[in-house]
Amino acid sequence: MNHEQAHALWDAYLDNELDAAATLALEAHRRECDDCRAGLIARRALLAQVKAAVRPYPLPATLGARISRQLRQRIRPRLARSPWLGSLAAGVVLVLAGFLFGHTLRGPPDLDAELVDASVRAVLSANPVEVVSSDHHTVKPWLSGRLPFSPPVPELSTLGDVLLGGRVDYVARIPVGALLYQHGNHRITVYLWPRGALRNPPTRAATLDGYHVLPVAAGDFTAVMVSDLGREELAAFRARWSAAATSDGTSR
Amino acid sequence: MPEGDAARTRRFEAVALPHLAAAYNLARWICRQEADAADVVQEAVMRALQYFDSYRGGDARAWLLQIVRNAAHSWLERNRPASLTLVPDSELEQLPAADDPVATVAAQTAATQLRQAIGQLSLEQREVLILREFEHLSYRQIASILDTPIGTVMSRLSRARDQLSRMLRPTTEAAT
Numbered sequence: 328m329n330h331e332q333a334h335a336l337w338d339a340y341l342d343n344e345l346d347a348a349a350t351l352a353l354e355a356h357r358r359e360c361d362d363c364r365a366g367l368i369a370r371r372a373l374l375a376q377v378k379a380a381v382r383p384y385p386l387p388a389t390l391g392a393r394i395s396r397q398l399r400q401r402i403r404p405r406l407a408r409s410p411w412l413g414s415l416a417a418g419v420v421l422v423l424a425g426f427l428f429g430h431t432l433r434g435p436p437d438l439d440a441e442l443v444d445a446s447v448r449a450v451l452s453a454n455p456v457e458v459v460s461s462d463h464h465t466v467k468p469w470l471s472g473r474l475p476f477s478p479p480v481p482e483l484s485t486l487g488d489v490l491l492g493g494r495v496d497y498v499a500r501i502p503v504g505a506l507l508y509q510h511g512n513h514r515i516t517v518y519l520w521p522r523g524a525l526r527n528p529p530t531r532a533a534t535l536d537g538y539h540v541l542p543v544a545a546g547d548f549t550a551v552m553v554s555d556l557g558r559e560e561l562a563a564f565r566a567r568w569s570a571a572a573t574s575d576g577t578s579r
Numbered sequence: 580m581p582e583g584d585a586a587r588t589r590r591f592e593a594v595a596l597p598h599l600a601a602a603y604n605l606a607r608w609i610c611r612q613e614a615d616a617a618d619v620v621q622e623a624v625m626r627a628l629q630y631f632d633s634y635r636g637g638d639a640r641a642w643l644l645q646i647v648r649n650a651a652h653s654w655l656e657r658n659r660p661a662s663l664t665l666v667p668d669s670e671l672e673q674l675p676a677a678d679d680p681v682a683t684v685a686a687q688t689a690a691t692q693l694r695q696a697i698g699q700l701s702l703e704q705r706e707v708l709i710l711r712e713f714e715h716l717s718y719r720q721i722a723s724i725l726d727t728p729i730g731t732v733m734s735r736l737s738r739a740r741d742q743l744s745r746m747l748r749p750t751t752e753a754a755t
Binding site: 338339344389394453 | 588591592596599600601603604607608613616617620621624625628689690692693694697711712713717718733734736737740743744747
């Protein structure tokens with residue numbers, strides 16, 4: 328094997344993609360070739376440098392939303408024809424009821440969809456939270472500094488629910504606080520805005536495409552939990568969250 | 580009874596959407612522009628949904644990346660034909676923007692330098708490098724995505740890294 332042939336195999340060798348015979352031949356050549364020894368060391372360093380320094384471009388939040396919306400548009404009109412989709416049927420009924428009776432029955436159905444969209448968009452994005460912290464002493468001032476109000480930020484880590492952080496979202500044309508919690512393998516987004524800031528806030532539980540939307544009053548604030556967690560489990564989370572929000576007195 | 584459209588779309592979402600970030604990163608490196616890459620990914624996902632019946636299990640990420648890669652190439656052919664012609668390696672091209680505000684300044688400098696160097700590689704070398712360094716795919720998987728023999732993957736990757744080390748040489752030597 329000459330040096331040119333050996334050089335052409337450096338990368339396959341370092342990537343563990345070389346067969347045994349070629350590996351032996353390259354190693355035999357390396358023992359006699361100063362250039363290959365130095366070259367392989369430099370190449371290994373280059374690969375480590377690439378690995379350490381290069382980060383992928385983050386997925387734009389709007390793209391995840393655009394795609395999930397386009398896919399959902401394909402599903403929605405056809406859902407009713409798949410009766411065996413079981414639990415989703417209830418969601419369809421709620422959505423239809425929302426469309427038929429609009430604002431009189433419950434919050435505008437668009438708002439539920441908007442909250443679900445916003446939470447899916449965030450979870451799909453590379454940075455689901457803007458302030459990454461499980462400490463409410465970090466998250467609360469961060470949100471207060473960016474919102475015209477100071478929402479409650481209960482920490483629930485002792486109860487198996489981990490606070491992942493927070494971000495500011497924009498829902499129904501007002502800025503809202505969003506807290507992200509992890510429970511088992513599921514993520515729960517809690518949206519918060521001052522009570523009365525929205526004319527028709529969601530007041531009832533809703534299910535959209537497998538996501539549950541659960542509103543709750545929290546002192547001077549309206550909170551809405553959105554998650555793909557089971558409905559009962561999300562209701563249990565809501566109870567724990569409300570208790571913590573009240574007891575730590577952070578709700579203003 | 581044939582599977583309903585809704586169930587099929589749901590199954591598709593479960594298979595494809597976890598790889599959306601990888602799909603976007605590949606498209607972003609191929610197209611070099613955020614808006615172009617977003618269009619390519621959206622088009623590719625809809626194309627993937629159409630082809631979903633031909634997906635027979637196996638590596639969903641490689642399957643989606645192949646569709647994204649082909650979509651990116653045909654998109655560039657339609658919209659940016661100049662970017663497909665091979666340019667000499669030494670010729671500077673438009674650099675990808677450094678858009679990583681959270682990194683520390685020092686890490687950002689090194690990362691930016693590397694990003695710029697990778698961004699200057701030819702399309703052929705760039706895509707093989709991205710599939711290897713970002714997605715850690717095997718040569719066989721990369722060969723199937725690019726629809727080339729494994730030997731071609733090996734030699735393109737080797738030339739890409741040769742080129743990268745030439746471009747980074749001043750800093751590499753200063754560090755040793």
